[in-house]
Amino acid sequence: MEDDHDLRQSLADYLRLRNIHVTEAPSGIAFYKALRQERYDIAVLDVNLPDVSGFELARDLAAQPGMGIILLTARTGRDDRVRGYAEGADLYLTKPVDTEELALAILNLGRRMRRGSDEPAGGRGATVVEAPDGAGWRLDRQTQMLRSPDTRSVKLSVREVILIEHLAARPDETVSRDLIMGLFGHARIDPESRRFDALLARLRSKLKAAGMECPLQVVHSAGVRLVKRIDIV
Secondary structure (H helix, E strand, O other): OOOOHHHHHHHHHHHHHOOEOOOOOOOHHHHHHHHHHOOOOEEEEOOEOOOOEHHHHHHHHHOOOOOEEEEEEOOOOHHHHHHHHHHOOOEEEEOOOOHHHHHHHHHHHHHHHHHOOOOOOOOOOOOEOOOOOOOOEEEEOOOOEEEOOOOOEEEOOHHHHHHHHHHHOOOOOOEEHHHHHHOOOOOOOOOOOOHHHHHHHHHHHHHHHOOOOOOEEEEOOOEEEEOOOEEEO
16 A cells, blocks of 8 residues: 555556455455455555554554555654564565565465464455566567567567666666656656656557566666566577
């Protein structure tokens, strides 16, 4: 649960690519509504929300057995961390968070929660599952076709090919917005410019229309990175 729309969407997109079922909630009210409709294994809570404190939510959830609690917040002080654990958090992570670290924390906590319950893994309501290794994505430079592991494909623009090729050569890096726009001749990105956002929005829209998940993840205030290996041919 996170009230910053861009950050929430960025994290949710990445977790879904890791085959983690995600329900987004921008507020405490939306969070409680979601809880009434479905069972969840893990709750990821921001502390500073518009209508309720994440500490209060953690305390409420800790009183109910069977759900793991991760606090994800910009509050890094010792007193805040101590309070988070005192209220019932299993993990206390601080922003900016590495998305891979968050995904692994969720998967590991989910496994421990299932081992400690009577419900077998994969039973009703289980929402954390292991992800495939991500192999199988392929970009053909000549035809400008990007193919997903399930053999769906889409034709990319020249700029999109350059972007994917550059990220594929740096699979473990978050590449900055300035560096990406520099690939297209923009020496430095204007903070008010939406060129970077427009480029990614067009690519996401194109992939969605083709029924393909986006293998890129925007890292809030940092840049963009690949979340799936892409072979260039």
